[in-house]
Amino acid sequence: KAGVTQTPRYLIKTRGQQVTLSCSPISGHRSVSWYQQTPGQGLQFLFEYFSETQRNKGNFPGRFSGRQFSNSRSEMNVSTLELGDSALYLCASRADSGSGNTIYFGEGSWLTVV
Amino acid sequence: AQSVTQPDIHITVSEGASLELRCNYSYGATPYLFWYVQSPGQGLQLLLKYFSGDTLVQGIKGFEAEFKRSQSSFNLRKPSVHWSDAAEYFCAVGAAEYGNKLVFGAGTILRVKS
Numbered sequence: 001k002a003g004v005t006q007t008p009r010y011l012i013k014t015r016g017q018q019v020t021l022s023c024s025p026i027s028g029h030r031s032v033s034w035y036q037q038t039p040g041q042g043l044q045f046l047f048e049y050f051s052e053t054q055r056n057k058g059n060f061p062g063r064f065s066g067r068q069f070s071n072s073r074s075e076m077n078v079s080t081l082e083l084g085d086s087a088l089y090l091c092a093s094r095a096d097s098g099s100g101n102t103i104y105f106g107e108g109s110w111l112t113v114v
Numbered sequence: 115a116q117s118v119t120q121p122d123i124h125i126t127v128s129e130g131a132s133l134e135l136r137c138n139y140s141y142g143a144t145p146y147l148f149w150y151v152q153s154p155g156q157g158l159q160l161l162l163k164y165f166s167g168d169t170l171v172q173g174i175k176g177f178e179a180e181f182k183r184s185q186s187s188f189n190l191r192k193p194s195v196h197w198s199d200a201a202e203y204f205c206a207v208g209a210a211e212y213g214n215k216l217v218f219g220a221g222t223i224l225r226v227k228s
Contacts (some may be wrong), residue, residue, distance in 0.1 A: 004157075006157075042219075043218035045216065090157055
């Protein structure tokens, strides 16, 4: 069974641009969440989607948004990029939004903002 | 507020020696706990998880962890470290009340000397 797939793996953007990252969860998993990892702040929760609805949101500005499609694939978007948005963005999937399900992570998308 | 503490930023052990990585959490709910490992440039790989039941859990690569509710700890252990274990290790805590949101520790970087 394929794992969590994230694309693109690496990208470089310029300040002020926007970026869209994609995540395909493990087949059958309906919950997708996103995390940002930086050397200074560590791993921080961005948001979680389940059945195309945002269920939970972390403490990030509105420039960070996401969505989930009917096939459970998810995208996150960052608008008006800032240098501080340079990070590894990790997607995680789980079978459903109930408790006790194992959370699996993808390889991440490395975003560099210049 | 929920928090996870990994008191050791770096740990160096000799190959073949035993290992214990510490994790303490503060959570206002019944937690479920994970240990993940991250190699440079990679995503997070799940080592083991605790949801309920037996407080000593076994994971992949010979790792185990023990949940101690009275100490709010979930320490990771391995009896004999291999050079390939060198990586960064993250403890994470979640709860049903918080859905798919995980709170991560700052990580412990493990170095293995031969």
